[in-house]
Amino acid sequence: MRILHTSDWHIGRTFHGNSTLDALADVLAALVAQVREHEVDVVIVAGDVFDSATPAGPAYTLLGDTLVALNEAGAKVVVTSGNHDSAARLGFQARLLRDGIHVLTDPVAVGEPITIRDAEGPVHFYGIPYLEPAIVRQHWPDAVLRTQAQTMAHAMGLVRGGMAAHPGRSVAVAHCFAAGVDATAGLEREVRQGGLDVVPLSVFDGPDYVALGHIHGRQQLTDRVRYAGAPLHYSFGEQSKPRGSWLVDLDADGLAAVEWLELPVPRRLVTLTGTLDEILSADNVAAHAEDWVCAVYTDALPQAEPMRRLKERFPFCAMVQHEPADVVERVERSYSARLRTAVTDTDRIEAFLAHVRDGRGATERERELIRDVLDERVAAEALV
Structure with missing residues (x-):
């Protein structure tokens, strides 16, 4: 079976006040083309489908169109909810979708698989929506669920119980912050890096593959535990990180191979550093006039109307920062x-x-x- 692991679409998110909907639509169309080209059997979307719990109408349209296009390209689709999604709204929409598109948002059902068969037999997909301990502990009153680690451990215990009851290959899909993540990979803006939110890798023991979401840069934590990252660059901190998804092959014995498939970048992101005059140089303009630009100017003093001057040369300048190259030592006097x-x-x-x-x-x-x-x-x- 061939699986495409993607996550963190964040449909409806803006980039420094600019809509990303059209750019994301282009990237998701490329994703559909990859599904067709590589004869993908199942597409996984590991949470944060939307950027908001109350997305606008066009966001629903893009999601529906993309899910249907993936299915028409020959793939089943398995979607879980993330911390940005409203599980209730996403789950309600699931009932309106065609066969072959599965949207998993119910925490109580994490031990019940979606089973998809290939020539080698069944593959069981266990979807774990984002689990906020304070909200989901009502479902499991006998369990101690104060942290993400405890909550995910309980959910994965239910998954392993499901695996025992349903022999065959298995894939778990979850949305969390796992131990071992590279902090430069593009962390979610709400991710807290304190110990309470970190889920040990041992929690994910069992399935043949674990498809994670929540981190915006690709990550390989083990051969079988990975983050795919977001399909678009949603901050300048992510600009050097590739965009794409994992192409996962399962054979009769389990995980056989994993390959990275690049996705197109509709508009590059670049950070230009130097004095304002240096940033506005003809060479920079020639190279980056069509890029999203973050300008970090190093003049000793703030310059007049820097954003206006930058936008005259870089129409897609989205951010300007003043960071003097020579910082005067502060004299501690009021x-x-x-x-x-x-x-x-x-x-x-x-x-x-x-x-x-x-x-x-x-x-x-x-x-x-x-x-x-x-x-x-x-x-x-x-x-x-």
Whole structure:
């Protein structure tokens, strides 16, 4: 059996205020083409189908169209809910879908497999929706469920019980933060890295393959436990991470091979660092005018209207940050303490500038302007 493992579509998410719906539609169309090209039997979507518990209408349309297209390309589809999804809304939609598309959102049913057969016999798919301990402990009152680790361990215990009752190959699908994740891989924005949320890898012992979601960069934790990551870059921190999905082959004995399939990147992300003039250079514009741009300018002082100037050259500039290359050592004096030592108006202005510019006072040109303004004020008062 050939399985395509994907996750974290986040339909409806914006990128610095820009819609990603059209870009995601293009990428998901490429995913459908891969299913057809590689003769995929089953597509897994491991949670965070939507970016919001209350997605807008176009998000539902894109999901429905994509699931139907995957099925028409020859694949069964197994979808679980993530922490961004409303399990109730996603589960309700499942009843409206055609045969061959399975949306698994009920925590009580984690030990009950979706069984799909190939020439070698049955493969049992166990879907584990995102499990918030405080919400799901009502279903298992006899279990101690205070942490994600405890909750996932209980759910995987139910999965292993299902495996004992249903002999054959097995695949588990879950949405959580597993131990061993590379922190640079593109962590979910809500992921807490404290011990309470980390699920030990031993929890996933048993199935032939474990398809995880929640991390936005691909991860291979073991040969049989992996994250596929998100199909789009949803932050500049993810820009160097490949986008794609895992192509998983099961033979009669279990896991046979896993291959990474790249997905297209509709618009590249790039971070440009340097002075504002360097970032705006002709070479940069020629290379990155069509990219999403994060500009980190290193001028000693904040520049006037940097975003406006950047957008004139980079229409898709989404973010600008000021990070001076030479950081002046801070003098630990309060603004009021600086004012107490100021004698003249010039001193007071100098103290203010140093206070709001990390210790940098006026430049020589600024001092000239300050003197001119103060002289004009004195002259105006003399005429009154």
